Amino acid sequence: MGLNGNGLLVLHTIGSGQYHSFADRSGQFAPSPLSHESLQEIPLNDLVLWLDALRMTDLGKVGGKNASLGEMIGNLSRLGVSVPGGFATTAQAFRDFLTHHDLERRIAPVLAPLALHAEDRLSQAGKQIRQWVMEATLQPDLEQDIRKAWQTLAAQTPGELSVAVRSSATAEDVPDASFAGQQETYLNVVGIDAVLAQVS
Numbered sequence: 001m002g003l004n005g006n007g008l009l010v011l012h013t014i015g016s017g018q019y020h021s022f023a024d025r026s027g028q029f030a031p032s033p034l035s036h037e038s039l040q041e042i043p044l045n046d047l048v049l050w051l052d053a054l055r056m057t058d059l060g061k062v063g064g065k066n067a068s069l070g071e072m073i074g075n076l077s078r079l080g081v082s083v084p085g086g087f088a089t090t091a092q093a094f095r096d097f098l099t100h101h102d103l104e105r106r107i108a109p110v111l112a113p114l115a116l117h118a119e120d121r122l123s124q125a126g127k128q129i130r131q132w133v134m135e136a137t138l139q140p141d142l143e144q145d146i147r148k149a150w151q152t153l154a155a156q157t158p159g160e161l162s163v164a165v166r167s168s169a170t171a172e173d174v175p176d177a178s179f180a181g182q183q184e185t186y187l188n189v190v191g192i193d194a195v196l197a198q199v200s
Helices: 036-040 056-062 064-079 091-100 103-111 119-135 140-155 192-199
Strands: 007-012 048-050 086-089 162-168 185-190
Touching: 048 056, 048 140, 056 064, 056 091, 064 162, 086 140, 091 103, 091 140, 103 119, 140 192, 162 192, 185 192
Parallel strands: none
Antiparallel strands: 007 086, 007 162, 048 086, 162 185
16 A cells, blocks of 8 residues: 555646646646535545645644645635645555554564664565555555545546545655655546555
């Protein structure tokens, strides 16, 4: 599962793979087809949240990218600036994923004996842990919530819905740590099965 202990971001994209605005098939930029107001009326839960309901105070819940996008939607949409809509999975969703597959119990003894500067052993441990995470499937309640959110986006989007799936770390770019370039980004993802495959 590609959450890496953080929130996950699903955004609308345009044909070029950028995701800061929307475009029709001719490539002309257009206002967002989503109504942020109508999305707010559709409640989600503590596993999946709408971006427009998020603010910077939610950084610990959904990570920096998600919280920043929520803040931009809240402050810029009313000024006519097109900010992509979407939804975020939460850090709680990842914690539940770890619990569902008993991964914390397996990971802890692998990490406990490692010294910070033992790069070879750290790399080997990281590879093993990543394999365990990638082999695990999404817990059913999270998959169901992602499917529901996708259906809502698709119903409000004219034409084919194409999204970006990105990570959003809760400890990203803080004074003591930076994870730039370590997380994966998937652009022009079409269809719920493809979205779930990139989340997993």
